[in-house]
Amino acid sequence: MTLLDALRDLVAPPSCLACDTPGADLCGACRRTLAWLGSEHCERCGLPGTCGGARRPACPAAAMAFDGAWSPVAYVGPARALVAALKFRRRRIALEPMTAAMARAPAWILPLPPAPPAVLVPVPTAPARARARGFDQAVALARALERRGAGTVTDCLERRDPGARQLGAGRAERLAAGRLDVRVRPRAGGAPVACVLVDDVHTTGATLDACAATLKRAGARRVVALTYARALP
Secondary structure, three states: OOHHHHHHHHHOOOEOOOOOOEOOOOOHHHHHOOOEOOOOEOOOOOOEOOOOOOOOOOOOOOOOOOOEEEOOEEOOHHHHHHHHHHHHHOOHHHHHHHHHHHOOOOOOOOOOOOOOOEEEEEOOOOHHHHHHHOOOHHHHHHHHHHHOOOEEEOOOEEEOOOOOOOOOOOHHHHOOOOOOOEEEOHHHOOOOOEEEEEEEEEOOOHHHHHHHHHHHHOOOOEEEEEEEEEOOO
């Protein structure tokens, strides 16, 4: 918890970030209505079920640069409210329930000891948007995961594009060529061999794809994505 969070709690007692019930960052009722994705999902795109069946004949991540993706919950209900509280209201207290869920990732995302710890790479936010919000939510999530012992943070990516608004953009617009300009920071000295991209929401995968492609061009051999929530079709 930051000093700002502590001061805010003194002025106004904590309440549920999803429904405003007093007493907790996420009340019991909202915790019970989280849409957990469970173990039956495509390891490539992170969607529930198995890609290749009649209902989803082709994996939407088949041509993308990341090697796998995982999210604990669907981007609906209380999960959507938590993301909004962190991203748009700067309620860093949302990091606690979000990263608690993310830290439950399977071993192919977050390796267990004695394997080396995961290298957590925050998905970069466009500079103008980060300045407007006052922080970068992906960096905050990665640092919170690091404090939980889930890995070590390497903030090696940056955005050079102006940051076209994602909210409300359609799939074709999000996937348009040239929309994202992601680069390895000049002083980063390349990319780690294996990386775990960290972000709040996996929507079309366009941003994750751009980040993974950049990391692989810089020397990464394996890139997977860990996000708090997965948007459903």
